[in-house]
Amino acid sequence: MRVLAIETSCDETAIAIVDGQELPRGGTSFRVLGNALLSQIEIHKPYGGVFPALAKREHAKNLVPILEAALEEAELLRGDTRALAPETRAALAQLLEREPGLSEKLFEFVSECETPDIDAIAVTAGPGLEPALWVGVSFAKALALVWNKPLVGVNHMEGHILAGLAKEPPNGSVNTSPFSTRFNLVISGVEMPVLALLISGGHTELVLMRSWLQYEFVGQTRDDAVGEAFDKVARMLELPYPGGPEISKLAEELRSSAGRRRLGTVSEGAEDQRHEENPFVLPRPMIHDNSCDFSFAGLKTAVLNVLKQREGVSACDRQLIAREFEDAVADVLWTKTARALDQTGASTLVIGGGVSANIHIKRVFRAAVAREYPHVDLRIPSATLTTDNAVMIGFAGYCRALRKDFAGPATLVASGNQSLA
Ligand code: KG4
Ligand code: ZN
Numbered sequence: 001m002r003v004l005a006i007e008t009s010c011d012e013t014a015i016a017i018v019d020g021q022e023l024p025r026g027g028t029s030f031r032v033l034g035n036a037l038l039s040q041i042e043i044h045k046p047y048g049g050v051f052p053a054l055a056k057r058e059h060a061k062n063l064v065p066i067l068e069a070a071l072e073e074a075e076l077l078r079g080d081t082r083a084l085a086p087e088t089r090a091a092l093a094q095l096l097e098r099e100p101g102l103s104e105k106l107f108e109f110v111s112e113c114e115t116p117d118i119d120a121i122a123v124t125a126g127p128g129l130e131p132a133l134w135v136g137v138s139f140a141k142a143l144a145l146v147w148n149k150p151l152v153g154v155n156h157m158e159g160h161i162l163a164g165l166a167k168e169p170p171n172g173s174v175n176t177s178p179f180s181t182r183f184n185l186v187i188s189g190v191e192m193p194v195l196a197l198l199i200s201g202g203h204t205e206l207v208l209m210r211s212w213l214q215y216e217f218v219g220q221t222r223d224d225a226v227g228e229a230f231d232k233v234a235r236m237l238e239l240p241y242p243g244g245p246e247i248s249k250l251a252e253e254l255r256s257s258a259g260r261r262r263l264g265t266v267s268e269g270a271e272d273q274r275h276e277e278n279p280f281v282l283p284r285p286m287i288h289d290n291s292c293d294f295s296f297a298g299l300k301t302a303v304l305n306v307l308k309q310r311e312g313v314s315a316c317d318r319q320l321i322a323r324e325f326e327d328a329v330a331d332v333l334w335t336k337t338a339r340a341l342d343q344t345g346a347s348t349l350v351i352g353g354g355v356s357a358n359i360h361i362k363r364v365f366r367a368a369v370a371r372e373y374p375h376v377d378l379r380i381p382s383a384t385l386t387t388d389n390a391v392m393i394g395f396a397g398y399c400r401a402l403r404k405d406f407a408g409p410a411t412l413v414a415s416g417n418q419s420l421a
Contacts, residue, residue, distance in 0.1 A: 001019070001020055001021075001119045001120065001398060001401060001402070002017060002018070002019045002033070002117065002118045002119050002120075003017070003018050003019075003020065003118065003119065003120050003121070003122050003152070003394050003397045003398045003401060004016075004017050004070075004071075004116070004118045004120070004121050004122070004143070004149075004394075005017075005018060005121075005122040005123070005154070005390045005391070005393040005394035005397050006063075006121070006122070006123040006124065006136045006139060006140050006390060006393065007123075007124045007136065007156070007159075007388060007389065007390040007392075007393045008055075008059040008063070008124065008128075008132050008133060008135050008136030008139075009124045009126070009127070009128025009129065009132060009133050009136070009156050009388065010050055010055065010128055010129055010132060010201065010202075010388055011039065011040040011041060011043075011044055011050045011055050011058075011132075011388075012037055012038070012039050012040070012387070012388040012389065013037070013038045013040070013058065013059045013062045013063060013066050014035075014036065014037040014038070014066065014388065014389050014390035014393075015034075015036050015037075015063070015066045015067050015069075015070040015390050016032060016034060016035045016036070016070060016389070016390035016391045016393070016394045017032075017033040017034040017035075017070055017071070017073075017074040017076065017118065017394070018030050018031070018032055018033070018391060018394030018395065018397070018398060019031040019032075019033055020394075020395070020398035020399075020402075022402075023186070023188055025188075026188060026189075027186055027187055027188025027189065027190070028186065028187050028188070028395075028398070028399070029169065029184065029185075029186045029188075030166065030184065030185045030186070030187070030394070030395060030398070031182070031183075031184050032182055032183050032184070032185070032391050032394070033073070033074035033075075033076070033182060034069075034070035034071060034072070034073035034074030034076070034182075035070065035073065035182075035389070035390065035391055036066045036067075036069035036070040036073065036390075037066070037389055037390065038062050038066055040054075040055060040058050041241070041242065043058060044241060045240055045241050047241075048235050048241050049231065049241055050129065050201075052129045052130075052131050052132060053131065055129055055131070055132040056099075056129075056131040056132050056134070056135055059132055059135040059136065060099040060100070060101055060102040060135050061101065063102065063105075063135065063136070063139050064102070064105040064106060064109050067109070067143075068109065070390075071113075071116055073182070074116075076116040076117055076118070077113055077116070078113060078114040078116075079112060079113060079114075080112065080113055080114040081111065081112065082110075082111055083111065084107065084110065084111055084146070088145070088146060089107065091145055092106065092107065092142050092145065092146060095138050095141050095142045095145065095409075096138050096139070096142055098134060098138065099134075099135050099138055099139070102135070102138075102139065103142075106139070106142055106143075110143075110146050110147075115146075115147045115148070116147070118147075118149060119149070119150075119401070120149055120150045120151070120152055120397065120398075120401045120406075121140050121143055121144045121147075121149050121150070121151050121152070121397075122140075122151075122152040122153075122154050122393055122394060122396065122397020122398075122400070122401070123136050123137055123139075123140035123151070123152070123153060123154060123393070123397075123412075124136055124137075124154050124155075124156045124159070124393050125137055125153035125154060125155070125407075125412060125413065125414055125415060125418060126155065126156065126414060126415035126416060126417065126418025127155070127156055127157065127202060127203070127415070127416060127417050127418045127419070128156055128202070128414075128416060129416065130414055130415070130416035133414035133415070133416065134414040136414075137153075137412060137413070137414045140412075141409045141412065144409060145409060150401065150406045151406060151407050151408075151409060151412060152397045152400045152401050152405060152406060152407060153407040153412045154393050154396045154397050154400065155396070155418055155420055156388075156393070156418075157198050157203060157205075157207075157352075157353075157420050158213070158396045158420060159392035159393045159395065159396045160196075160198055160200065160352030160353045160381075160392060161194075161196045161198070161207070161209070161350060161352050162187060162392055162395040162396050162399065163352060163381045163385040163386075163389070163391065163392035163395065164196070164350035164351055164352040164356070164379050164380060164381045164385075165187050165190055165194070165348075165350050165379050166185040166186065166187050166381070166382075166385065166395065167185065167186055167187070167188075167379070168184075168185060168186075168382075169184050169185070169186045187395065189377075190348055190377075191347035191348050191377060192209065192210060192211060192212075192347065192348070193208055193209060193210045193344055193345070193346045193347065193348075194208070194209040194346060194347075194348040194349075194350060195207070195208055195209075195218070195337070195340055195341060195344055195346035195348070195349050195350070196208075196209065196349075196350045196351075196352060197333065197337050197349070197350070197351045197352070197356075198351075198352050198353045199225075199226045199227065199333065199351065199352075199353045199354075199355035199356055199361075200225065200226075200227050200352075200353030200354045200355060201225060201227035201228055201231065201242075201354055201355075202225050202227070202228070203220075203221075203225050203227075203353060204220065204221035204224075204225045204226045204227075204294050204296070205217060205219065205220040205221070206218040206219040206220070206292050206336065206337065206340045207420055207421070208340075208344050208346065212399075213399060213400075213403075215420040215421040216421050217420075217421050218292050218340045218343065218344060219291060219292025219293045219294065219336060219340060220293060220294070221293070221294040221295065221296060222286075222293055222294065222295045223295050223296060223297035224295075224296040224297045224300060225296070226294070226296055226329060226333070226355050227242075227244060227353070227354055227355045228296070229296040229297075229299060229300050229329070230242075230243045230244040230247055230325075230329075230355065231243040231244065232300050233247065233299075233300055233303050233321075233325055234246050234247050236303055236304060236307055237250075237307075237313065237318050237321060237322065239318075242354075244354065244355055244357070244358060245357070247322045247325060247326060248322075248326065248357075248358050248359060248360065250318055250319045250322035250323070251319070251322040251323040251325075251326045251360060252359060252360070253319060254319040254320065254322070254323045255323065255360075278320050278323075278324060279320070280306050280317070280320050280321050280324050281324065282299060282302050282303065282306075282324050282325060282328045283298060283299060283302050283328065284328050284331045284332050284335075285297075285298045285299055285332065286332070286336075287331065287332050287335050287336075290339075292336050292339050292340045292343065293336075294332060294333075294336060296329075299325070299328055299329070303321060303325060306321065307321075326358070326360045326361075327360075329361070330360055330361050330364040333361060333364075333365075334364055334365060334368050337349065337365070338368070338372065338373070341373055341376060346376065347375070347376060347377060348376065348377045348378075348379065349365075349369065349373075349376050349377070349378050349379070350378075350379045350380075351365060351378075351379075351380050351381075352381060352386075353386075354386060354387045354388065356380060356381060356386055357383065357386040357387060362380055365378060365380070366378065366380075
């Protein structure tokens with residue numbers, strides 16, 4: 001079954017075409033036929049975060065070219081000329097009335113191509129920035145109408161979980177050319193229950209899946225999401241948005257130079273000694289609390305207090321704070337996840353969401369699982385599927401379509417705080 005998937009929940013406009021197939025011994029194999037993504041990071045950078053009205057405008061501007069690119073890559077774009085019936089035109093215009101400019105582009109596009117050979121259209125319905133979500137949802141409804149395809153509303157966090165569970169097939173990825181973004185993945189051999197640690201710009205939660213696609217919350221943040229804390233601390237350190245990768249870069253530089261010093265390949269100076277001492281010890285909020293909940297607001301404030309005590313920060317201070325912040329985050333994330341593994345007896349642990357791109361967090365989790373929970377199957381998404389993308393929405397859309405979880409065009413709504421359970 002071929003699913004065309006649309007993602008516009010935040011600052012990535014993405015469309016993928018994913019072909020799913022059930023495997024004879026259980027599990028699903030996915031062929032990603034087309035995968036087009038446009039990141040708005042550079043546009044939001046001057047604002048130090050995502051500006052919702054701007055995100056909405058950019059999605060509306062870019063959806064049609066992204067759709068064209070994804071279909072073209074999937075070799076599903078065939079030229080045709082068709083006159084849209086006046087009723088269809090009117091219905092499309094009504095569906096897209098809140099997205100100025102998008103309906104004209106879509107009219108033009110759909111009147112110049114054949115209906116592509118796809119079986120369903122999936123779209124992120126939430127959670128995310130509501131104005132941004134609506135652009136994708138309205139666009140998906142319009143395509144479903146004009147191409148007469150069933151519609152599936154996808155929870156973005158379910159997409160992150162499935163992207164984390166997906167693995168390369170045993171015979172490796174089958175790329176047709178070195179420049180192709182086409183690839184194959186499988187979701188198979190998943191032992192229940194699955195514990196998912198979802199860490200992104202808007203979420204920090206531990207979710208349990210006892211049976212396939214049924215969720216219960218085990219823990220969640222009581223204030224800021226971990227990605228939000230990365231972004232805010234980065235801003236305090238005068239680093240650009242998004243802050244996660246910037247903090248990670250600084251912390252890793254320091255860890256690798258400390259490693260070289262330990263190996264004696266670089267000499268020790270006064271600066272190096274300061275690095276070893278680390279005057280910036282940060283708290284590990286709620287680490288001793290018996291719940292599996294998190295809190296990151298205090299950690300962010302602790303960084304602010306450290307900075308207030310100094311007049312300006314040196315490059316060396318920045319590295320030290322970045323490393324200590326990452327260490328504190330990784331300590332808390334792992335301690336709470338270990339508690340949740342004990343409480344739930346989960347057999348599989350999956351990490352998902354943008355923050356799971358963090359090298360240090362991945363390293364801490366791999367080492368701790370190998371040491372303390374060797375029987376647990378740890379799954380971490382591949383680099384390309386870690387931050388927001390439409391492939392993961394395609395995985396979720398396929399699984400939902402298989403269960404006939406279709407949405408009616410009138411009932412599908414974008415919901416900024418849609419929850420998994
Ligand atoms: O899942 P995602 O792409 O979007 C949301 O659904 O929120 O996550 C974005 C978040 C941002 O806060 C960003 O700073 C963070 O993921 N992030 C990272 C890294 N790469 C992205 N945080 C820490 N380390 C990284 N390498
Ligand atoms: Zn996300």
